[in-house]
Amino acid sequence: MIPGSFAYHRPKSLAEAVGLLADLGEDARPLAGGHSLIPMMKLRLAAPEHLVDLRAIGELRGIRAEGSDILIGAMTTQHEVVASDLLAAKLPILKETSLLIADPQVRYVGTLGGNVANGDPGNDMPAVMIALGASYLLAGKGGERRVAAREFYQGAYFTALEAGEILTAIRIPVPPAGHGHAYEKLKRKIGDYATAAAAVILTLAGGKVASCAIGLTNVGETALFAEEAGRILTGSSLDAETVKRAIAAAEAITAPASDNRGPAAYRRKMAGVMLARALAAAKARAS
Ligand SMILES: Cc1cc2nc3c(=O)[nH]c(=O)nc-3n(C[C@H](O)[C@H](O)[C@H](O)COP(=O)(O)OP(=O)(O)OC[C@H]3O[C@@H](n4cnc5c(N)ncnc54)[C@H](O)[C@@H]3O)c2cc1C
Numbered sequence: 001m002i003p004g005s006f007a008y009h010r011p012k013s014l015a016e017a018v019g020l021l022a023d024l025g026e027d028a029r030p031l032a033g034g035h036s037l038i039p040m041m042k043l044r045l046a047a048p049e050h051l052v053d054l055r056a057i058g059e060l061r062g063i064r065a066e067g068s069d070i071l072i073g074a075m076t077t078q079h080e081v082v083a084s085d086l087l088a089a090k091l092p093i094l095k096e097t098s099l100l101i102a103d104p105q106v107r108y109v110g111t112l113g114g115n116v117a118n119g120d121p122g123n124d125m126p127a128v129m130i131a132l133g134a135s136y137l138l139a140g141k142g143g144e145r146r147v148a149a150r151e152f153y154q155g156a157y158f159t160a161l162e163a164g165e166i167l168t169a170i171r172i173p174v175p176p177a178g179h180g181h182a183y184e185k186l187k188r189k190i191g192d193y194a195t196a197a198a199a200v201i202l203t204l205a206g207g208k209v210a211s212c213a214i215g216l217t218n219v220g221e222t223a224l225f226a227e228e229a230g231r232i233l234t235g236s237s238l239d240a241e242t243v244k245r246a247i248a249a250a251e252a253i254t255a256p257a258s259d260n261r262g263p264a265a266y267r268r269k270m271a272g273v274m275l276a277r278a279l280a281a282a283k284a285r286a287s
Contacts, residue, residue, distance in 0.1 A: 003041035010053045014060065014139060014168065017052055021164040022141040024050045030166055031055075032075060032114035035106050036123075060113070060168060063087060068174055074113025074167045079104070081112055090174045093181040093199065097128050100185045100197075116149070117167045119157040119222070122193035126153060126223035127215030128183060131199040134172040140165035153222035179203050180286030182278040185217070186270050188261065194218040195261040196270035198226075198250075200278040202233070204286045209233050214278075218261075219254035219271045226250040229275070238283050246279075247272040 009024075011017040021028050028050035031037060040046040054060055060075035063084050070090055072081070081087060081098045088095055101107060101115070101124050115125040116136065129136075129149035136147050141164060152160045161167065175181070185197035197217035203210045212233040214226040229250040236242040256267035 001042050003038070004044065004047045006041075006048055007050045008053065009050060010056050012056050014057055014166065017054060017057060017166060018139055018141055018164070020050075020052050021166065024052070026163050028052055028164075030117075032117075033077065033106075033110040035102075035110040036114060036118045036120060054166070060166075065090070065174075066171075070172045070174055072112055072170045072172070074111060074117070074169055076112050078102075078107035078110050078112060078115065082107065091132070091172060093128055093132070093183055093201065096181070097124050097183040097199070100124060100183065100187075103191045106191075112170060113167045116152075116170065117159065117161060119153065119155075119159045121153075121156055121220060121222050122218045123223075124183070124185065124194065124197060124217055127197065127217040128199040129170065129172070130215035130223055130225045131201045131213045132172050132175070133213060134170055136167050137169045137171060138162075138165045139168050144168075146171070150225050156221045175201055176203055178287040180282030180284070182281035182285070184274040184278040184281065186274055193261075196254075196256070196267050196274050198271060198274040198278040200275070200282040202279075202282050202286060204283070207237055209236055209238060214250060214275065216250065216254065216271055216275070219256040219267055221255070224253055226253060226275070228253070233279070238279060243276065243279060247275055250275050 029048040031051040031053045061073040063072050078098045115123050134149045147160045180202045183199045186195045194217045196219050199215040202212040212230040214230050216224040229246040232246040251272045254268045256264045258264045
């Protein structure tokens with residue numbers, strides 16, 4: 001329950017943080033809210049020799065519109081996501097999802113950037129970012145680059161982030177006004193990670209689905225993009241037969257572990273149930 005010893009660094013700018021991480025090498029890790037990293041260090045599942053705390057870097061905070069996108073600084077807390085009027089108006093699925101993460105104490109400190117950079121398949125935001133078609137802005141000593149959320153997750157705790165890189169912001173294209181959205185999460189109790197969860201973003205035109213993107217949480221080694229399921233639904237009126245086929249396609253890409261949240265077969269079925277609920281909620285909200 002006591003982490004190994006480490007050196008603590010608190011840079012004041014992104015350039016300083018990037019320089020520190022480059023100098024300190026693979027034994028250094030960025031520290032955001034610490035609500036995933038510190039528990040892992042206490043369990044000795046992580047033992048970085050240097051922590052580079054990003055909390056004093058103002059340029060990593062804030063939520064703003066930029067053209068048809070919204071940019072959210074990586075150090076924006078989950079509570080700030082809940083409280084943002086801009087996000088409530090343009091990307092309501094983010095507030096809905098944040099409110100399903102842990103409890104207010106965790107959300108006051110845990111950051112959006114930490115949630116998506118962590119690479120834990122149990123984190124809720126990656127599936128939502130996949131459904132939204134978001135991309136992540138990364139900065140390292142080699143410069144800046146942008147990686148689509150759909151390509152970022154490579155395995156449990158294994159992402160496209162290279163050693164020394166910092167996620168600086170999340171860029172999200174704003175879905176059209178009147179889009180349908182939902183994040184449905186099955187959990188054993190308040191504050192629990194998902195047994196299974198599904199994120200849906202869809203648009204309707206003339207009563208038919210014009211676009212549909214689906215992300216799934218905690219039913220594989222990474223958050224999953226249920227691309228085929230979205231394709232099946234596009235052009236449909238979300239009739240029962242088509243929804244059934246889409247759910248089967250989504251369940252087929254899952255590979256959950258059997259654990260204390262239930263056996264694999266149950267968790268796979270729950271992914272389908274969460275998707276059915278999310279589709280119904282998104283349809284009801286779409287105009
Ligand atoms: C009791 C409890 C319940 C929880 N329940 C849930 C839940 O239901 N759903 C959920 O999604 N989460 C849950 N969490 C996790 C919480 O949301 C964390 O805050 C989040 O996963 C990580 O964000 P952080 O800011 O705390 O990051 P940290 O813990 O500081 O960092 C996490 C990892 O990401 C890396 N990292 C962080 N920021 C950056 C960056 N900008 N650039 C590069 N790498 C970075 C760190 O090096 C570390 O490896 C829970 C946590 C607790 C303590």
